[in-house]
Amino acid sequence: xxxxxxxxxxxxxxxxxxxxxxxxxxxxLLCAVVAIYYAVLGIFPAAMIGLIWAVFFDWSDGIxxxxxxxxxxxxxxxGGQLDSLIDIVSFSICxxxxxxxxxxxxxxxxxxxxxxVATGVLRLSYFNVFGLVDKSTYxxxxxxxxxIILVFAFLFNGLISHTAFSIFIYxxxxxxxxxxxxxxxxxxxxxxxxxxxxxxxxxxSAIFGWQWYSF
Numbered sequence: 154x155x156x157x158x159x160x161x162x163x164x165x166x167x168x169x170x171x172x173x174x175x176x177x178x179x180x181x182l183l184c185a186v187v188a189i190y191y192a193v194l195g196i197f198p199a200a201m202i203g204l205i206w207a208v209f210f211d212w213s214d215g216i217x218x219x220x221x222x223x224x225x226x227x228x229x230x231x232g233g234q235l236d237s238l239i240d241i242v243s244f245s246i247c248x249x250x251x252x253x254x255x256x257x258x259x260x261x262x263x264x265x266x267x268x269x270v271a272t273g274v275l276r277l278s279y280f281n282v283f284g285l286v287d288k289s290t291y292x293x294x295x296x297x298x299x300x301i302i303l304v305f306a307f308l309f310n311g312l313i314s315h316t317a318f319s320i321f322i323y324x325x326x327x328x329x330x331x332x333x334x335x336x337x338x339x340x341x342x343x344x345x346x347x348x349x350x351x352x353x354x355x356x357x358s359a360i361f362g363w364q365w366y367s368f
Contacts, residue, residue, distance in 0.1 A: 169231045174218035178235050181210030185243035192251045197307060198365035200251060202358050205304045207243040208297045209354045211236070212347055237277050244296035245273025248303055252326055256319050265323050272330040279334075289341045294332035298339075301350075302329065304357055 169175055188203030218224065218232055249266035256262035276293055286292050306325055310318055332339075342350075 164227070169228065169235075172224070172228055172232065173221060174214045174224075174232050175235055177210050177214040177217055178232070178239050181207045181214070181243060182239045184210060185239070185247050188243075188247050189250050192247070192254045195254060196365065196368060197251070197255065197310060198361040198368060201304045201307050201361045202365070204243075204247060204251075204300050205354050205357050207247070208300050209350060211240065211243065211297055212350055216347065233281075237281055240277055240296055241270075241274060244300055245270045245277075248299060248326060251303070252322060255322060262319075262323065265327060268330050269326055272333045276333045285341065286338055289343070291339045291341055293335055293337060294329065294339050295341070296333060299326070299329045299333070301353070308357070308360065 184207040188200045191199035249269040
């Protein structure tokens with residue numbers, strides 16, 4: 154006869170996918186994958202829409218997790234790991250692919266792509282070990298800020314030559330990568346900033362949607 158199920162047995166992997174904050178995190182991952190898809194195709198307005206929504210869902214999952222009652226320690230720990238791994242895709246790999254694609258996958262853009270991913274994983278590893286400096290302060294620039302700035306920068310795509318804009322984006326992403334791992338303290342945006350981000354996301358989605366329609 155089979156042994157009875159132990160209450161100490163670990164939960165199944167997919168059982169965590171039903172946790173509402175994790176659903177939100179996975180929605181952000183979907184947005185990042187869509188952004189990667191359109192970046193590879195060279196349809197950058199669509200890629201920017203995916204990227205900014207990835208940021209919005211990344212902010213939302215934490216808010217949902219803090220307000221949701223009845224979550225146990227394992228659910229919180231799993232959610233934290235899931236969020237960190239998704240951040241690597243959304244805020245490191247995805248902008249690296251945007252840079253490579255905008256540079257027509259020239260080998261000159263490979264070092265920049267590597268730096269974006271390398272500084273991203275270094276920053277996330279540091280944060281996973283040491284956490285916040287205090288309740289509202291990060292060490293180094295948070296990775297989601299890179300995307301907020303990058304998406305804004307792409308509003309000016311087409312106003313100058315493709316070559317000049319690719320150089321501008323390259324330099325911008327390298328400066329942001331340096332700030333990600335710099336020994337500087339930066340604020341953690343919360344509270345009313347969430348609604349600012351929501352408005353920013355909707356407005357930029359409308360602008361890039363119009364650009365995509367006109368593509």
